[in-house]
Amino acid sequence: MTLIGEFEPVPCPDGPASALCFVVDETGLWPGLGRVELHELVVQSGLTDSDLCEPQTRHGTFTATGGTISYVATGIDCPATRMLLGGYRAVVADWVITGGTGRFEGTTGSGRQNVRPEDEGDEVNTHYQGDVSVPGLVLDTTKPVFRGVRRVTVRSRTSTAVRYRMPTAVDAVDGTLPVRCLPRSGARFAPGRTPVWCSAVDTSGNEAVAVFTVEVRRP
DSSP states (O other): OEEEEEEEEEOOSSSOTTOEEEEEEEEEEETTTEEEEEEEEEEEOOOOSTTOOEEEEEEEEEEETTEEEEEEEEEEEOGGGGGGTTTBOOEEEEEEEEEEOGGGTTOEEEEEEEEEEBSSSSEEEEEEEEEEEOTTOOOOOOOOEEEOOOOEEEEOSSOEEOOOOOOEEEETTTEEEOOEEESOTTOEEOSEEEEEEEEEEOTTSOEEEEEEEEEEEOO
């Protein structure tokens, strides 16, 4: 699972004077749960050694439909690694779930998160891996199914606007879903073959992708 959002420096609630704190607010899709929001307080304890590495503690809460899941993660931030990662400062932290509310009560699990904030700006990208167990919760992990995906052929000497019939996507739980295709129907297509990529996502975060070609043939 990958979440994308922003971070912002904040006053530290407690800790040493050298500590640096900031909050991270991210959103994304958790396969089986759907859209989730993350609010995380990060406490960076200050420089500790000649390698300029700084211990971090991350207190996070995921909010999804029906409840929340909380965790604590510990890791090390080494600013010197930014030169090795093309301008990114990577943080790897080990997380452990500390509790859940609502339908996530009794949740347990652990894993690892890889955090890559931009050196410039306030964007952050976090990738989570690990195992999570929720007693009595059955997750929908089945992707939607596409129907009516057909190749389209038109004749024109030059680029031309092509309207095609949108395929449909059907999910076993949610039924018929909205479909997004690029290039869009009605866009101009150059002579030759152009792939059209379509996607659909159900409410549990399962994404299906289909592709077909639009071919513009010269008369």
